[in-house]
Amino acid sequence: MSENPNEIEGIKLVPEPTREILSDRQQIDYTDHREQFIDWLLVFGKNPAQADGYARATTKNSAERLDRFYRWVWSEFGGYTTDITHDHADAYVKDLARKDEGNYSRNNTQSSLKRLFKWQKHERGGELWDPEIVFSEPSGTGEPRDYLTREERSKIREAAFEYGSIPSYNNLSTTERDTWKAYLAQRLSKHKRDVTADDWDRANSWKFPSLVWTSLDAGLRPIEVKRARTSWVDIDNAVLRIPRQESSKNDGNWTVSLQERTAKALDRWLVEREQYDLYADTDALWLTRFGNPYETSSLRQVLKKLFEIAGIPAENRKVSWYIIRHSVGTYMAREEGLAAARAQLRHKSVRTTARYDNAPPEDRRDALDRMG
Numbered sequence: 001m002s003e004n005p006n007e008i009e010g011i012k013l014v015p016e017p018t019r020e021i022l023s024d025r026q027q028i029d030y031t032d033h034r035e036q037f038i039d040w041l042l043v044f045g046k047n048p049a050q051a052d053g054y055a056r057a058t059t060k061n062s063a064e065r066l067d068r069f070y071r072w073v074w075s076e077f078g079g080y081t082t083d084i085t086h087d088h089a090d091a092y093v094k095d096l097a098r099k100d101e102g103n104y105s106r107n108n109t110q111s112s113l114k115r116l117f118k119w120q121k122h123e124r125g126g127e128l129w130d131p132e133i134v135f136s137e138p139s140g141t142g143e144p145r146d147y148l149t150r151e152e153r154s155k156i157r158e159a160a161f162e163y164g165s166i167p168s169y170n171n172l173s174t175t176e177r178d179t180w181k182a183y184l185a186q187r188l189s190k191h192k193r194d195v196t197a198d199d200w201d202r203a204n205s206w207k208f209p210s211l212v213w214t215s216l217d218a219g220l221r222p223i224e225v226k227r228a229r230t231s232w233v234d235i236d237n238a239v240l241r242i243p244r245q246e247s248s249k250n251d252g253n254w255t256v257s258l259q260e261r262t263a264k265a266l267d268r269w270l271v272e273r274e275q276y277d278l279y280a281d282t283d284a285l286w287l288t289r290f291g292n293p294y295e296t297s298s299l300r301q302v303l304k305k306l307f308e309i310a311g312i313p314a315e316n317r318k319v320s321w322y323i324i325r326h327s328v329g330t331y332m333a334r335e336e337g338l339a340a341a342r343a344q345l346r347h348k349s350v351r352t353t354a355r356y357d358n359a360p361p362e363d364r365r366d367a368l369d370r371m372g
Contacts, residue, residue: 006031008038011060015067026080030070033082038063040119048122054115057223062112069113084120089113090132097133106135146317147326153216155310156324160212162309163302169200189289198275210269211286211294212306213262214240215321219328219345222321226293228285230270238263242346254346296321329356 006013013034014027022030038059045054054062072095073088074080092113096106110131120126148156172180184199185192214220218240220228232240240256258266273279278291288298299321307314317323325345333341333356342353 008035009042009056009059011038011056011063013038015064018067018071021071021074022080030080030082034063034067036123037066037116037119040123041115044122045115045119061108062115065109065112066116069109084116086117086127086129089117089129093131093133097135110135146323147330148323149327150331152310152312153327153331155312156306157213157216159306159310160209163208163212163306165204169197206265206269206272207286208302210262210265212302213265214258215324216328217258217262218256219325220321221325222294222296222299225286225299225321226295229283230273230285231283232285233266233270235263235267235270254343256344256346326356329353332356 013031014022018030019027040053041059041062042053042056044051045059046052053059069089069092070082070084072092073084076091077088093106093110096109113131114129117126117129121128167176167180169177181195182192184195184203190199211225214228215225218224224242232242234241238258238260240254240258242254242256244253278287278289284293286294288294292298294302300319303321303323304314304319307319329341329345332344333353338353338356341347341356345353347353
């Protein structure tokens with residue numbers, strides 16, 4: 001239990017938008033209701049018979065989605081209640097179907113609703129929910145949605161050098177230098193007259209090569225990029241050492257292999273990082289230029305820009321940071337087998353890794369050529 005009475009392991013029991021619309025007594029009741037549910041998810045949620053709970057990140061995601069669901073129910077069905085029914089869930093899913101949201105988000109919400117009814121069944125003798133509407137590509141099943149090919153991985157790796165870089169100061173004319181100073185002033189949120197040679201060096205940073213290359217090697221989830229700490233980095237052995245308390249699945253300590261060139265990029269970044277006031281009071285490995293941890297949305301913007309620099313078409317693809325992770329799983333399973341892929345991706349169960357046990361398109365194409 002967190003010392004904050006409104007949180008369990010950093011997960012808010014009564015988020016502010018909900019607190020604003022509930023009376024004092026309703027807040028107390030809702031807090032008790034949420035505390036029981038969130039605690040159950042963390043301890044029992046995945047497999048109650050074996051006391052196997054969900055990871056904190058999964059629980060937090062479900063808690064946030066279900067809080068929005070409860071507010072919707074109160075708005076549409078006549079006021080506050082914690083007596084949630086299948087009719088409520090079906091009506092909410094129909095409402096989601098009308099909105100401009102991707103199926104990935106809808107499926108996450110639907111999975112969260114299923115967990116709610118699973119809790120009701122386990123703790124209160126309720127019935128599991130069988131939704132009337134099932135969106136395509138359910139989360140967590142089937143083959144990976146999309147991944148980078150070997151060629152695309154190479155292009156993204158090289159594009160990381162160009163991301164955010166600018167021409168050498170000494171190779172520019174006075175006019176060109178003045179134009180780039182104006183660009184840097186805007187980028188660094190400072191006056192043009194205050195741009196210095198140090199700012200020029202900072203623009204050609206090792207931050208993005210180290211971030212992108214580490215993700216290409218380790219298949220970092222967005223939450224792992226956010227949580228990454230300088231203490232994870234073992235340059236001498238070219239590995240990341242991710243402690244149990246920072247692992248997104250909370251399953252144990254992980255030692256993740258890196259390429260030598262990635263380790264060198266991290267080494268250069270760690271030296272450079274010490275020069276920035278932004279990192280003076282934190283051991284965060286990477287921060288945005290505003291001093292914030294990277295989130296799913298900010299990483300998506302980075303990847304979209306890398307696609308643009310690399311000339312990789314983004315049409316008909318789900319461009320998210322997970323596309324990097326899926327490529328690690330696909331090719332690690334192909335080259336070294338499922339055991340290696342499981343270790344590299346930090347999967348708790350080999351069944352999760354098994355979805356990467358399929359030949360990528362280029363291998364199947366080669367097989368067709370050999371078949372004649």
